[in-house]
Amino acid sequence: MSETAGPNPFGRVEDDGTVYVVTSEGERRVGQVPDVEPAEALAFYVRRFQTLETEVGLLEARVKSGALGVEEARKSIESHRKNITDANAVGDLASLLVRLEALTPAVEAQQEQRRAEKAKAAEQAKAEKERMVSEAEKLAQGNDWRGGVNRFRALLEEWKALPRIDRATDDALWHRFSSARTTYTRRRKAQFAEQNKKRESAKQLKEQIIEEARPLATSTEWGPTAGAFRDLMARWKAAGSAPRAEDDKLWATFRGIQDEFFAARDAAMAEQDKEFIGNQQAKEALLDEAEKTILPVTDLAAARTQFRDFLAKFNEYGKVPRDAIRPLDARVRKLETAVKEAEAEEWRRTDPEARQRAADTVAMFAGQIDKLTKQAEKYEAEGKEKKAKEARDSIAFNQTLLEQAQKSLDEFKA
Template identity: 65%
Template sequence: MVAMTSSSPADFGRVDPDGTVYVRTTEGERSVGQIPDSTEAEALAFYVKRFEALELEVSLLERRISSGALSPEEARHSITTVTANVTGANAVGDLDGLAARLQALAPVLAQATEARRADRAKQAEATKATKEAMVAEAEQLALGNDWRGGVNRFRSLLDDWKALPRIDRATDDALWHRFSAARTTYTRRRKTQFAEQAEKREGARQLKEQIIAEARPLAESTDWGTTSGAFRDLMARWKAAGAAPRDVDDALWAEFRGLQDQFFNARQSTLSQQDQEFKANLDAKESLLVKAEAEIVPVTDLAQARAAFRSFAEQFNALGKVPREAMRGLDNRVRALENAVRQAEDAEWKRTDPEARARAEETVAMLSNEIDKLTEKIVKAEARGDNRAADKARDSIATYQTWLDQARETLADFSR
């Protein structure tokens, strides 16, 4: 690239006494314009600036072509445009040098064109390699049995394929044919697999319906030992049957599980002599809870609530066990009563907390003091005729008064 020209204006131009400015080129001297009523230096400087603008335009074009920012077509168009601007330009400077620099861009442009061609070839090779890898993966997937992940991967590969540029038509079509064939093979195998699975699921449905039919009379049996073993055998056969169609499998299981529960619950009811005792304990505890909940909640008298809860807890704990399924509900209700009393205790402590009361008193005093200061400001402002300052202070008093009212309510809570 040719370096930028650095010469004094006198080397390439001159100015006549009437203000006409001339530029010297290899073709001779020619007039570029006239600036009357100005000094020679001013007139010359005006046309030198025009040359400097052209020189900057050439330099920018050189850099853009060198960096590859312009395509060969864009570069050729720009060279033609800038050359037209330089040729016969009304400017003072080394115009021949600029023209020579523009001419020197031809080999650079040819080099850039070749580089771009090489880049495109390299990109085409990279795209070809990528598509070949995708085809290889697709053909491998087509032979596999990943029916869920495979279909998602094929979808992703197809999206990636569409995003890639085309290469030469023959190669691109051949690769696409292989990719499409692999996808078709996978899809057919997948459909066949699902059809076989559907057939197996239908067989499983029939087996499970047979098991349920055998379980129905067993659910009414009172031969606890023998029937328990029979249900275990039925469960083993159920697991071995496999999955039925998804839309009926859950319903079949619910029916079979219900028959099992019917039998085993009946057995449990018969074998457990504690059921009646547990039920009686449950009734008694629920009765105690109902009474305690009515007496304690909401807590209005803390001392009375404490005494009532202690009495309730002693009676409640004295009763025996309850059925397992009722334990959580009872515990939650007892815990709710205990929390109600504890929260009332916390509220009472907060109300009588001397530190909190002191903070409330300090807040009331501080806000009252601020209002007094603002009142004094109003008096002084009105005395000097500053109504604006007085109004501003009144607005502040209104805000502080609102805060003060709230603080006084808080302080009053400590006296209730």
């Protein structure tokens, strides 16, 4: 048997087309390609080697990029090792095995990195779950019945998205979270049950108020009935809210009854106002005349008489329209106030006790000035200029006070 033409350090071909691969352990038959040129037979098995080489290159790239999980990478390396060791191919199979072996440290490093990342993720997940448990326990003791239920729902979704940590810690945290949610749910249901009970009670109270209001709708006792409706309204507000849909209907019914009464009252009052318009006009004419003759008050005795006569005539006229009552009363009070203020001023000016107090004040300041004048003259005679000046300054100050007191005294009638 002659060897192949075309040298290849990793393989040879015999004349019958049998192909051998050369390894460190010697030659190994890899196959036979009969009836072809030796170079072609060898090339067939070289291409198989090249395919293996390409696969190893792809595996290297995937391992380095981290595209494979650690276990998947190990299985791939082992699978490629078996394929290369027993491969029916011609090439440097040993170098491919060396390249595979070189991947093992990278896979181990990735495993360590992933362990560290997993541990870090577990710590973060633990911290997040502890935070969520604390928030849940706080929510469980609160009274935010609408926002709380939405927040618990969001926390549950966040919890599901987090990875599990060690079983004992995870179970303990979940137990606390679940217990908080259960506590909140029970309290919320109890609160709503209590609210529903109150709303049902409010509904019954409002139905009773409506029944009491119905006969009042046709009453013509305007004053007492309006007061009765005010009392019913106070009770209505104190009753609280009935279930929303029913509360609106109950209010519409009660409001309709009130509107019926007040509409009838307003119509009756409007009719009465037509009858009272003459009284209004007469009273306004009296006021116009009184304001001209009394204001401003310059003669108190005449003003008293004029106001008394005006008031007697004013009261002879009967009721006026409702919207005229307050403006007329305000004008009458203005006249009355002016007369009373004039009386007060008159009394102030004629009060003998007040006049005497004013006279005493004038006498006091006059006496003080006489005393200070004598002192000043004495000091001047003795040559005590400083003390004389102080006395003269005091005289000037007391003189000002005396003038003010004299003005007050002059205001009193003799």
